[in-house]
Amino acid sequence: MAPSTLVVRRARLRDGRIVDIEVTDDRITALQPEGSGQSAPTEIDASGQLVLPAFVNVHLHLDKTRLGDRMPYDRTGTLQDGLEQTWPLKRAYTVEDIQARASEVLNTAIVHGAGFIRGFADIDPMGGLTGVDALLGLRERYSSRLQYQVAAFTQEALFRHDGTLEHLEEAVRRGVDVIAGCPQIERSADLVRKHVETCFELATANDLDLHFLADDTDDPAARSLEIITDCTEDAGWQGRVIVGHVGALSAYDHPHAVEVIRRVVDAGVVVCTNPQISLVLMGREDRGAVRRGTTRVSELLAAGARVIAAQDDVDDPYYPFGIPSQLEVAKYTAHVAHLSHPAGLDTVLDMVTTEAAKAVGLEAYGLEPGADADFNVFTVDRVSEALRLAPAPRWVVHRGVVTATTETTTWLRTE
Numbered sequence: 001m002a003p004s005t006l007v008v009r010r011a012r013l014r015d016g017r018i019v020d021i022e023v024t025d026d027r028i029t030a031l032q033p034e035g036s037g038q039s040a041p042t043e044i045d046a047s048g049q050l051v052l053p054a055f056v057n058v059h060l061h062l063d064k065t066r067l068g069d070r071m072p073y074d075r076t077g078t079l080q081d082g083l084e085q086t087w088p089l090k091r092a093y094t095v096e097d098i099q100a101r102a103s104e105v106l107n108t109a110i111v112h113g114a115g116f117i118r119g120f121a122d123i124d125p126m127g128g129l130t131g132v133d134a135l136l137g138l139r140e141r142y143s144s145r146l147q148y149q150v151a152a153f154t155q156e157a158l159f160r161h162d163g164t165l166e167h168l169e170e171a172v173r174r175g176v177d178v179i180a181g182c183p184q185i186e187r188s189a190d191l192v193r194k195h196v197e198t199c200f201e202l203a204t205a206n207d208l209d210l211h212f213l214a215d216d217t218d219d220p221a222a223r224s225l226e227i228i229t230d231c232t233e234d235a236g237w238q239g240r241v242i243v244g245h246v247g248a249l250s251a252y253d254h255p256h257a258v259e260v261i262r263r264v265v266d267a268g269v270v271v272c273t274n275p276q277i278s279l280v281l282m283g284r285e286d287r288g289a290v291r292r293g294t295t296r297v298s299e300l301l302a303a304g305a306r307v308i309a310a311q312d313d314v315d316d317p318y319y320p321f322g323i324p325s326q327l328e329v330a331k332y333t334a335h336v337a338h339l340s341h342p343a344g345l346d347t348v349l350d351m352v353t354t355e356a357a358k359a360v361g362l363e364a365y366g367l368e369p370g371a372d373a374d375f376n377v378f379t380v381d382r383v384s385e386a387l388r389l390a391p392a393p394r395w396v397v398h399r400g401v402v403t404a405t406t407e408t409t410t411w412l413r414t415e
């Protein structure tokens, strides 16, 4: 067997076992009983603390991130406000500016243990393909530090502004990994359907995965999710479609929601909840008992649907908060979906690790021999503590190489 290049000693797995993790180059080669791992040029002593596979974030608007300080003070904070306030900024976009802001967030995400990020770039006549070019330009730069995909996103609809479809087609030619639709922005139900169908035509013709911002609204009349499930089955694209937000599902009357959930399960569509942005954007017209705006996470899970969670925004025109930490996302998900019991904590952690990895087709993912050596070593010893404190990992490892370390120092007067 090839000699180890990295060994993590006394690593605590989620099932409580403490092992030595042996790594050769970019792969985990063995989990050995504590103390029996062979020596290696790089040794990490986990000291019996938790080791988790790398976090997976499938939905992050990287082109708009860190625009917060360019927003006017006099704002309403609605979805429409976020859209309109971004227009003049998009017209002024440059590749260098987007890359500087996106790099800052990618770097912070790596510090917080991200091993995979799908970055979204708007395509529309205001910003043209500047966002796509900027994010594609980061692919090579980050290739040794995380897995990275670029999604071309129709934030301003496909059929509201002339030229958007042509921009999307050009983005595909330039090499985006994913087509990301936003059908709800269209002006009519017919155009919502045409938007979804056009995204499927482009994706199937170019062998690309699909991601939709689906029914991100409190409006119980929103219907794009049903169109997406039908198109997924018709195209045979099961397992290649993720739908994000999906707030309207919570606004449907219960029998209709049950029917739509059944169609989601049958079509093999993955639902991605984005709890933070839903909490601040949805339920704005409610008075008294304001809805949370998140989708029906627990009901989807109970019906056998695949559900994951993602960080939608970091300090952008829609959301002034956010650190790119999937532990924070998991914690918010536990709050909004009432997943605060022990099994619930495991469920929300799965949503940002194993389930999210499956949703984007990562085949060699996990903490087992043969898997990619992408993992995080924490300074907490159990899942509940990781979620309670949401710390940056002490060590972040990508493909067998340490990519980030964090040490914190605190002083406290005790008398």
Ligand SMILES: [Zn+2]
Pocket (backbone or CB within 6 Å): 059, 061, 213, 244, 312
């Ligand atoms: Zn989004």
